Amino acid sequence: MKADDPGGAMESSAARLSGVAFGALGTGLVLAGVISIAMGLPYQAHNMAPLAGPGEIGRRLGEISPLLAAALGALVVAGVVLLLGARRLKPASAAVELIVLGAAIEVCVLGAIGRIGYAADGSVLLAGVACLMGGAAVVAAGLIVALARE
């Protein structure tokens, strides 16, 4: 984009704004899903008991590491989104980061889906679905930000 191209700037701003919105949506969904599963509220995962407290994170690290990684990925996405919204990050760089983070979140959630895919009563666990949606939203954020021409 050239500096004297106000139309392009507007498109870029719109793309940034959209990317930020999708990134925030993805972060929220992933974090909400992970917290729900970790606390067993409102439904318990069929093969992952809720954490009794923070002290259990270390003891059950092997079991919860995929979810932990997804949550950490979501937090990094939140950071990227903040920097993008504050124009401290180039859209091209942010786009790559968001796409990679979104894909990583999806891989982590899918890796744990055998434990968290279903609720204790056998129905599909909404929190697991929310995590998958969150990862998709982050990838979408990356693709949209890639449209920003700066």
Next chain:
Amino acid sequence: MKPRSSDAVRRGVGLVLAIDALALAVVLATAPAAFIWLDGSRPSPLAVSSAGASGSGAASPAATVSPGVASPSPSGAVATPTESAPAQTLTYGDGTWSRIPSLPQPLWGTGSALLKDGRVLVVGGSSGPVSSTAVATVEVFDPQANSWAAATPMLQARAYPATVTLPDGSVLVVGGSRDGLPLDSAERYFPDSVSWVSAGTMSVPRTHSTATVLQDGRVLVVGGGSDASSTFKSTNTAEIFDPATGNWTPTASMASSRALHTATLLADGEVLMAGGASTYHGSKGTVRATAEIYDPKSASWRAAAPLSVARYHHTAVLLSDGRVLIAGGWSFTTNTDPSLATAEIYDPAAGTWTPTGSMAVGRARARMTALPDGRVLVVGGVDPAYRVMATAEIYDPATGRWQPTGRLATAVMWPAMAVLRDGRVVVAGGALEALAGHVTAVCAIYTPPAP
């Protein structure tokens, strides 16, 4: 460069908005896509089945009992399934787990017994990690109606009781605990009148004890945690309940105190006690490898050959050939050692223990029962990493091997379990984690694979 026109700007922003809408649609579509994928990729195909069945064989009294476990009916007549409420069926290779209606409330540490009419009685239990949340509720599962119905509550709320079906069809519920205190009371359920009657009090309070119906119809109650303090010190005492008189009579004591042991009625009428712990509070307990045999004729105990390893929280069943299979458990009370996957068989004729095939994974606080065809089903329990499992395994005494036989919809520890007349197995409730902080009400029926 000439600035773009306002039309071009509108088109550009419109393009971004269109892409936004498309991306939003894709993200939103992830939810139904995930639903469809997860629903279709359960570990088994989903189907609607008729889960009810009517049995024709006569129920027999429970003879081999760990706390809360109903023993199987040996009458293996397979009944014709009848129409009933549809249930989800989960098939994982061999063996089928079918969802049935859940208990009215989450419970674990319940007692269960097969009634003479083929229904399953589930009594007491706890909705939380400790017996302060013990309940007096009684639920009856009717396999034909595929439904649970509430029955008259017990006289006393209790968790971890020992429960047996007596020859007259009544059910004796013994001991257990409430508010952390072992109970000395016993009560008796009469299905015909749907009523509970006090069955007196034992000489000492007992929780995690065993109750075994002897061949003459009397009930031998042995060991259990008897200390009212928080140490859960176990007792070596034993006493006998006579259903004809309703009286308790002390009998000879074991050489060792034990709780969370197993008791198995042998074919010759003697009773084998195996394993157990002196106390099971933290690291203060000693887990026994010893075994003792009670002879009802002489009312005396004698030492049996010891187990290969100390075990408590293990499971035991009488095999159809008269031998006794013992599997799993823990060897220490420290709550840090891994659960045992090993199993061993006691041969009463030779008086020896012989190792047999190990389970695929260590299991403590699992439920195990003999199927009418002679095989043995073990369900759930705590794995070596202190996670509660949803998996089940089936043991074939002919081969001495365990095979995975699917998994329940939820992980369970100490659910209620009972073998129906048609050979299927009801599993009800259970704890979702080793500390029982979360408990489930989910129930399932297992249909064994063809031998």
